[in-house]
Amino acid sequence: MLPGIGPLVTRQLIGYLGSAQNVLDAPQARLLKVPGVGPALVNVLRNAGPALRQAEQVLRRAEKDGARLLYYTRPDYPARLRPVPDAPVLLYYQGTAELNNARTLAVVGTRQATDYGREQTEKLIKGVAPYQPLIVSGLAYGIDIVAHRAALQENLPTVGVMATGLDSIYPHAHRRTAEKMLEQGGGLLTEFTFGTPPDKYNFPARNRIIAGLADATVVVEAAKKGGALITAELAQDYNREVLAVPGRLDQPASEGCNHLIRNQRAAIYTGPQDVEQLLNWDGALQPAAVPASALSPADFTAQEFSLLEILQACKEKQIDELSWQAQLPINEVSTLLLGLEFRGVVRALPGKKFALV
Secondary structure, eight states: OOTTOOHHHHHHHHHHHSSHHHHHHOOHHHHTTSTTOOHHHHHHHHTOHHHHHHHHHHHHHHHHHTOEEEETTSTTSOTTTTTOTTOOSEEEEEEOOOTTOSSEEEEEOOSSOOHHHHHHHHHHHHHHGGGOOEEEEOOOTTHHHHHHHHHHHTTOOEEEEOSSOTTOOSSGGGHHHHHHHHHTTOEEEESSOTTOOOOTTHHHHHHHHHHHHOSEEEEOOOOSSSHHHHHHHHHHHTTOEEEEOOOOTTOGGGHHHHHHHHTTSSEEOOSHHHHHHHTTOOGGGSOOOOOGGGOOGGGSOHHHHHHHHHHHHHSEEEHHHHHHHHTOOHHHHHHHHHHHHHTTSEEEETTTEEEEO
């Protein structure tokens, strides 16, 4: 709520000073030593009173509405989203779905969905249902709402990422579906505060949250241009898997998907088994938890053992998440993992993940 201080500057300030409280209490000379901070931003921080009072109002509103505020330094912030460079530092969340579900799948597509697209979306959700993934989409017309409703039909948790505040369901026609999502263990998530209208610039921004929350994004139908392709490109940038459903050559709703496949920007989707194989969801391939007694600090360097402890607790992790949690540079983590892989202690999984053997 402070002008000029967005997610990147916030991370920079807290990275150097340790906490939001320290940032607000820091003397001018110390603030000016933070890269990217000049006199103008120092002046903003020195006059934070109105923003603090506004923040207190938001906290009261969140408590009244049963919403949670997820800050990026807190453990309940989505772990998959935390390493994303442009991820929001604050999320507004309503619901009970576990955002750190072991398996999370984003399903997106055009608002002008065809019967073929709706059918493929329903078959996809039904096919992956035995794995109990969290289904993420954007609550929009077309493929998005079909994905949410199919997840409800299969009793799967589903989260709608919104381009408005939590108090403004858009489009309004989907309010009842949103209520069912909350009733059946799903959720609504947004980076926008209460009272935020559906401004057109908010929709591309929310796509990065959809892409960052999921292990993989499946694009069911997409035109040449549109939000679904933006989400696919972002997922690629975040080193997440992307699949696209091929369609008829004369069907405009399939042009985007065919383009992604042709240019090797997405794996071809021919059925739910493609998701299972790409993400290593086959139960027989899931690594079993390693007993604590099987790992001894004496056998590894301190850096190696810190990575092994993280994998022991979580079974599998993406390399950027390991880097963040271990507070080690990603190139060093890559070298350590390669050595551990040669020693038969860890193994690489699809989606740039690693697990204990």
